[in-house]
Amino acid sequence: MEGAARVIARRGVRGLRVEELAAEAGVSTALIYYHFKDRAGILRATLEFINDRAGRYTTEREPDAPPLDAQGELEETLLLEFQDSPEVRENSTAWGELRATAVFDPDLREDLARATLVWVQEVGELLGRVRPMAGAAALAGAAERLTALVEGL
Template structure:
């Protein structure tokens, strides 16, 4: 990928995190990337094209810090702990993370009115769910697949909701993280008891 292209996308992420998709002005973005306005149009066609590419760019960048990188110096990590870590990763008061979360949340919200962003979001969401479902499966290997997927979907969607409220500022970081952890616990417990399946056994089995 061209170096300028990348610079523009990085600037776009920054500006979206600062002003929102609604507040994104091609001129501000160009200044931020130290590039002329015309170059932006040259590379991305129009505003909508720019948004599409930025969405993908941000998604890939999130992948990079979400996947991989265990926290310690190589001790094999408990599955439950890894699950929590992954889900809590987005709820951190660290500038880079916050920027990515803000921009991603903004693009997700604008997708309600911009259908061309949907496919990308659907895909990214699907991958997230599969990964979380995998981790849940390692925590409770006896749980049926459908239960794992449902639980994962709920956790991922909850995270999105928490993220929005956290970014708005009506939910302090610590509280958001606590709620997320609580949900993980509740879902894992639920898996063990067979709760939350389409057809469920009301007083589930014991492992």
């Protein structure tokens, strides 16, 4: 899946060719089709991969790092989306490409909407720990705005 994320980040979804993906992954095109059936399957699996990878790099902490308070955890989670590392840049680029493609692909749109909803809910939970007396609607709205801001940057 790393190969698919790299190819999508480099060429975009429209530029994704199974032959190039197979070469990037070091496998045959037949194996790609065996596992993913079709292009839509590749896109779904890549979306899941980059979403899981983002979950890892936004939640992993150094074992000896001091514990964070609620606001520190919220800030760090959001700021870790802006790391200057190839993995994060690749993830962000591939996510943007998949989001743009989802406008024209109803199946991908649904998968992406679900992934975004999970992220918004996670940000909302973090906001709730920062502002425990805030109402659910205010937290949800703020979480959506923060998510849109992070995705836009």
